[in-house]
Amino acid sequence: MDPHSLTITDNRTGKSYEIPIQYGTYSGYGATINALDLRQIKASDEDFGLLTYDPGFTNTCSCKSSVTFLDGEKGVLRYRGYPIEQLAEQSTYLETSYLLLNGDLPNTAQLNEWSRNITQHTMIHENIKKLIDGFHHDAHPMGTLVGTVGALSTFYPDAKNVHDEACRQKQIWRLVAKMPTLAAFAYRHSCGLPYVYPDDELSYIGNFMNMLWKASELKYQPNPILEKAIDVLFILHADHEQNCSTSSMRMVGSSYSDPFSATSSAIAALYGPLHGGANEAVLRMLSEIGSVKRVPAYIKSVKSGEVERLMGFGHRVYKNYDPRAKICKKLAGDVFAVTGVNPLLDIALELERIALQDDYFISRKLYPNVDFYSGLIYQAMGFPVGMFPVLFAIARTVGWLAQWQEFILDPDRKIARPRQVYCGSDERDYVAMEKR
Numbered sequence: 139m140d141p142h143s144l145t146i147t148d149n150r151t152g153k154s155y156e157i158p159i160q161y162g163t164y165s166g167y168g169a170t171i172n173a174l175d176l177r178q179i180k181a182s183d184e185d186f187g188l189l190t191y192d193p194g195f196t197n198t199c200s201c202k203s204s205v206t207f208l209d210g211e212k213g214v215l216r217y218r219g220y221p222i223e224q225l226a227e228q229s230t231y232l233e234t235s236y237l238l239l240n241g242d243l244p245n246t247a248q249l250n251e252w253s254r255n256i257t258q259h260t261m262i263h264e265n266i267k268k269l270i271d272g273f274h275h276d277a278h279p280m281g282t283l284v285g286t287v288g289a290l291s292t293f294y295p296d297a298k299n300v301h302d303e304a305c306r307q308k309q310i311w312r313l314v315a316k317m318p319t320l321a322a323f324a325y326r327h328s329c330g331l332p333y334v335y336p337d338d339e340l341s342y343i344g345n346f347m348n349m350l351w352k353a354s355e356l357k358y359q360p361n362p363i364l365e366k367a368i369d370v371l372f373i374l375h376a377d378h379e380q381n382c383s384t385s386s387m388r389m390v391g392s393s394y395s396d397p398f399s400a401t402s403s404a405i406a407a408l409y410g411p412l413h414g415g416a417n418e419a420v421l422r423m424l425s426e427i428g429s430v431k432r433v434p435a436y437i438k439s440v441k442s443g444e445v446e447r448l449m450g451f452g453h454r455v456y457k458n459y460d461p462r463a464k465i466c467k468k469l470a471g472d473v474f475a476v477t478g479v480n481p482l483l484d485i486a487l488e489l490e491r492i493a494l495q496d497d498y499f500i501s502r503k504l505y506p507n508v509d510f511y512s513g514l515i516y517q518a519m520g521f522p523v524g525m526f527p528v529l530f531a532i533a534r535t536v537g538w539l540a541q542w543q544e545f546i547l548d549p550d551r552k553i554a555r556p557r558q559v560y561c562g563s564d565e566r567d568y569v570a571m572e573k574r
């Protein structure tokens with residue numbers, strides 16, 4: 139018998155099946171069985187065969203991927219093998235983007251070419267500006283982003299050639315380059331301010347700050363500490379393997395939709411408060427708590443179920459301190475030295491202190507996640523809370539694209555089409571209206 143196999147005995151029939159175990163790495167981590175191997179297990183010849191039931195895909199691998207490695211028990215996160223801590227300290231967002239997309243760090247010539255291609259694609263069509271103008275002044279910028287990124291597919295109909303490598307590359311440049319422009323325009327629209335066009339002489343982040351905050355000065359000069367802080371936050375958010383939005387990107391991409399439509403769907407998935415909307419929810423929660431002395435009562439209401447969740451705590455995969463949260467907490471100090479301390483910081487620190495000693499949170503392995511501190515930093519920089527998930531979306535675009543590209547090149551790719559356990563009525567005859 140193959141030692142790398144599983145023997146399953148079906149007690150309904152007494153039959154045994156030997157199923158291969160595959161892909162185990164890192165001392166057994168990630169060992170899987172092929173779900174289709176279960177289909178041969180049948181109660182009778184007419185039986186369809188055994189399926190698995192896994193709401194929320196908590197124990198199902200939807201793909202093989204080489205982009206990001208995550209060990210939630212140990213609190214480890216690596217992009218293409220490089221620890222997140224090293225990238226946050228030594229890399230830049232554009233360099234990390236190249237790494238995620240191409241698999242290796244670029245040399246100088248490769249980085250210059252990649253940066254030049256991004257800089258050349260930052261402009262958006264004037265009609266997209268008109269589209270943004272059409273949104274209500276208080277439109278949530280994530281809604282505006284979902285709409286405008288989706289609309290880009292109509293401006294670049296060539297994007298549907300998803301099997302053409304050169305064409306794919308062009309859409310990647312366009313998306314990475316235009317996301318900050320779309321986000322900044324959505325922000326300026328919500329403030330009733332005129333749009334600021336990209337400045338090619340600034341860095342990727344410096345230009346984003348320019349489009350957000352340039353006033354009447356002739357040339358915008360980004361504060362280097364804040365520029366670096368946004369760059370690091372973008373690196374931390376650049377990819378996180380098969381989460382809700384990335385799975386949406388792969389799922390929509392699996393029907394060979396163009397990457398603008400697929401990215402728009404990923405942004406929509408990110409919008410929810412359990413995912414990218416969490417940093418916005420953290421800030422609202424901290425403001426609602428209002429003072430350090432009300433923290434114990436708030437924790438009590440979370441535990442009793444009166445308040446549903448402690449936002450910024452817990453993670454589907456991390457059952458340890460999220461390594462990104464550690465970096466964010468440290469980064470907050472650098473930013474607050476420039477902006478002044480966010481008054482909500484004390485409430486956050488007290489929440490963390492109490493929660494990490496409380497059995498409810500300890501027993502469920504609930505630790506601060508990346509969103510617990512990132513919102514405080516963004517708020518101190520002057521971003522309104524509605525922009526927090528937008529910042530997440532800009533940074534994550536490259537991760538979505540790296541995963542989408544990997545999907546398109548994967549010989550095992552298939553249109554995503556889960557099964558269901560049907561629990562509805564058995565066949566019944568239509569009843570005429572007068573007889574109901």
Ligand code: CMC
Nearest residue numbers: 412413414416447448449450451452453454502507508509
């Ligand atoms: N506060 C209080 N209790 C919680 C929390 C929380 N934040 N998160 C999970 N729990 C409890 C939950 O009630 C359940 O308790 P019980 O076993 O008694 O029913 C247990 O912990 C397990 O929860 P779960 O819902 O099965 O866990 P999940 O893996 O499905 O959820 C999560 C993960 C991130 C959706 C959840 O922890 C959560 O809602 N956190 C708050 C929202 C948040 O901060 N999201 C950002 C995630 S990081 C950024 C990103 O990747 O998007």
